[in-house]
Amino acid sequence: MTQYELVGIGNAVVDVISHADDQFLGNMGIEKGIMQLIERDRAEVLYGAMNDRLQTPGGSVANTLAGVGALGMKTAFIGRVNDDVLGRFYADAMTGVGTEFVNAPVAGGDLPTSRSMIFVSPDGERSMNTYLGISTDLGPADVPDAVASAAKIMFLEGYLFDKDHGKQAFLQASRLTRAAGGMSGIAISDPFCVDRHRADFLRMIGEELDYVIGNEAEIKSLFETDDLEAALGKTAAMCPTVVCTRSGDGVTLIRNSERVDVPVTKVVPVDATGAGDQFAAGFLFGLASGRDLATCGRMGNACAAEVISHIGPRPEADMMEVFRKEGLV
Numbered sequence: 001m002t003q004y005e006l007v008g009i010g011n012a013v014v015d016v017i018s019h020a021d022d023q024f025l026g027n028m029g030i031e032k033g034i035m036q037l038i039e040r041d042r043a044e045v046l047y048g049a050m051n052d053r054l055q056t057p058g059g060s061v062a063n064t065l066a067g068v069g070a071l072g073m074k075t076a077f078i079g080r081v082n083d084d085v086l087g088r089f090y091a092d093a094m095t096g097v098g099t100e101f102v103n104a105p106v107a108g109g110d111l112p113t114s115r116s117m118i119f120v121s122p123d124g125e126r127s128m129n130t131y132l133g134i135s136t137d138l139g140p141a142d143v144p145d146a147v148a149s150a151a152k153i154m155f156l157e158g159y160l161f162d163k164d165h166g167k168q169a170f171l172q173a174s175r176l177t178r179a180a181g182g183m184s185g186i187a188i189s190d191p192f193c194v195d196r197h198r199a200d201f202l203r204m205i206g207e208e209l210d211y212v213i214g215n216e217a218e219i220k221s222l223f224e225t226d227d228l229e230a231a232l233g234k235t236a237a238m239c240p241t242v243v244c245t246r247s248g249d250g251v252t253l254i255r256n257s258e259r260v261d262v263p264v265t266k267v268v269p270v271d272a273t274g275a276g277d278q279f280a281a282g283f284l285f286g287l288a289s290g291r292d293l294a295t296c297g298r299m300g301n302a303c304a305a306e307v308i309s310h311i312g313p314r315p316e317a318d319m320m321e322v323f324r325k326e327g328l329v
Helices: 021-026 040-049 060-068 085-095 133-137 159-162 162-179 193-195 196-206 218-220 228-238 276-289 293-307 319-325
Strands: 004-009 011-020 036-038 053-060 076-079 097-103 114-120 126-131 151-157 183-187 211-215 241-245 251-255 258-262
Touching: 004 162, 011 085, 021 040, 021 076, 021 196, 021 211, 040 114, 040 126, 040 251, 053 060, 053 085, 060 076, 060 097, 060 151, 060 183, 085 097, 085 162, 151 159, 151 162, 151 196, 151 276, 159 162, 159 193, 159 196, 162 183, 162 196, 162 319, 193 196, 193 218, 196 218, 196 228, 211 276, 218 228, 218 241, 228 241, 228 251, 241 276, 241 293, 251 293, 276 293, 293 319
Parallel strands: 004 076, 004 151, 011 114, 036 126, 076 097, 151 183, 183 211, 211 241
Antiparallel strands: 011 053, 114 126, 241 251, 251 258
């Protein structure tokens, strides 16, 4: 049986990037500098209006898997794409970076492959218009027992919590992994997602998971409080390992009775896209390779620092060499 250090479940979204000036944005009714969800008809109009398309496989968990895979670990991705041009591109591109794409593109699917149309302005602003498409239909039938049972660590993407069948897929994957002796956890992804599904989030964190990763806003949203320390304490009482990223204030990691606060060097990011995804990559690499809690946090910080130093959500440097220079391996 194939063994995987990390298996992730998440939205399989093709990032489609194009350059556009402010006049184009205005003519197309695109709000500058934000991410907004759009419907299928709008997605087709915007996609057709892009002239110099650059397409890359995206999605939060997929970015994390790419980071872990670049560090030499065997990874697999559970996601849903249509058997269309973008879906085949996504599956091939994930395989091309070393992550096994375990779900065949869906032939005859009712919805097209998910895509995020990203318009980059001359001033560097990124205006993102995301159509979630077939990705949000992911359910338990998309979780292969053999893959989930072969995962050392299962990593879930909070965004998929918005659909009941997504929650069911998470439960199935987590239970299969843990029954086989692995660990399972989640990146909260979005405080607004917590607001919509707080009871289900808390139930899963408390009963079904071994670790949870979130930023300050996400951890506080679990308990509807502005007191981060109180929220951390309550989360740690429910889940064996809690990781809270605090931007320029570093990261807090709690495992059972151990707490570590790892500082960061504050820098002005070139592009903050993917910072959380690559922090997770470094942290999960450390976790999978048996590092202590502080080292896991430092690895996560190093990966996040690298990705915000350039455009794009995936590492460009040899992160293993970065780890060596920082005395982490």
